[in-house]
Amino acid sequence: MEFMTLMDKIREQFGVSYTFEISPGETWNRSGDKSILQIFDIETGETKVLKEFDCVIEAPNWSADGTFLTYNSNGRIFKYALATGEVTTIESHYVDNCNNDHVLDPDGSGVYVSHHTKEDGLSRIYKIYFDGREPRLVTPLAPSYLHGITPDGKTLAYCAERNGSYDIYTIPAVGGNETRLTTAFGLNDGPEYDCNGEYIWFNSERSGRMQAFCMKADGSEQTQMTHDLHWNTWFPHISPDRQKVVMVAYTETDVRPGEHVPNKNVELRLMRRALPVEANCSLPADSWSAPQTILKLFGGQGTINVNSWAPDSKRFAFVSYVHGNDSSN
Template sequence: MEVFDIETGETKLLKEFDRVIEAPNWSADGKFLTYNSEGRIYKFELATGAITEVPSHFVDNCNNDHVLSPDGEGLYVSHHTKEDGLSRIYKIFFDGRMPELVTPLAPSYLHGITPDGKTLAYCAERDGEYDIYTIPATGGNEIQLTTAFGLNDGPEYDCDGEYIWFNSVRTGRMQAWRMKADGSEQTQMTFDAHSNTWFPHISPDREKVVMLAYHERDVRPGEHVPNKNVEIRLMTGCDETGWSEPRTILKLFGGQGTINVNSWAPDSKRFAYVRYQNRRT
């Protein structure tokens, strides 16, 4: 697990693990990261390096789609339930309370939460199509935001809750998109000729977006697999001045699990990610 500093271009190793870990989230107070490994969620204290498991009881098969709750109580996670193995969204708590189910329908893969913590955004397969949905964080009726053919994934609110950034294959290659929180004004933001771009993560200051890119030779547009040579790209700007073309800031061995969810530090200067070691025997 590493941190990249946007201003200096330097990387910092936080810890090496002897097992697969994925998808760090950075806490709003800047003090810790959370990540998933072997179905559980863990908390990594940045000051000490101490690691503790977040108590989740029967929610023991979490994937790399999770977000921290703005109320500081815990996380919303995507957990493959025992009855059918499909992903459903739960809230788990740092204090050990029993998990709470949010999405009875499955599969549902969580990616975003509004700044007030009241609404979740997620990718879900319904009737054979993968689209973006929202739902009250306490559960209720889900609302479908996208209808474009093919995979629409990775929905993430900006810090004002005005826009949702996501990725879609609707133009034939996976690209970064953005829409209003109500699903209107769906706008393509990247136009990579030879790469498939996944998981655009907007910084807290709304002026930077990092995303994962696979070369077109390595994956089909709808795939985001592990153990590939990938790039992390940065796009900067704002609506008033426009957005830059994405530029590569990191090349690494990773892919699925490297930066699936938002991992920006509160200062918008650093983000966390996972690099894998390619060890051949």
């Protein structure tokens, strides 16, 4: 990994690009993009369109009571009522530059979000409330990108850059001292607790390609869970029943291992447990099936950045995109 990083710096110095690096401006140009909020049913393999948007929306979360989704768009967090299709804005006051890393508080009181603050533009974690009260800062240090919360709502897990290294940290939800869980070279991202709070799923490029990993909640027993030869696997989301993991994957020729960009053809891939739920919750790796592609779509960044499983573990929400005026995607 150190050698690969060195070679990337040399390529940049001499202007040598891979095919997928030729037009980064076009890759990140999302003006005119349309978003399609959808649900995938694991049992039937059917996709249901909930709503189409003439703007970029990202990263749906599914509420614990099953009644609504939350997502981010243009720096704000929104609610989508599943019964009526009504969209409402969650009052967040000055927290108005949220990215696609956010999770719902299990107690139903609000959403923990990652907000780029005005003083330096870096992402910090806040809690915003459904009752409209003032937001609360959780992580003074930045950048911090939220991905997970324990079932009791007491601890958050997030990716943070500290001293040039991106690793996984935890912090009390009320604020306090953060704890570093990973030290492996390269990007470690997407930490997400299982429904018992015993294990954290995450993705890491430590093997040379982005892959799914799992570890105990204290950071021990870090175990590689996927060994995809041709994909860079991001954001493994474990279902509430602990029997399935869905993730987004880029082909090896489309991105560097540490990139999760928009405007790409990606695949949603699924792993299933080979052991009963009473057995060890997440480890070892051989208790899970190899990932299988269940859906191909145009998306990437924003498609499924955070856990979007329904409480019944039979469905999950995701977003696909139509780029600019291109109706073929």
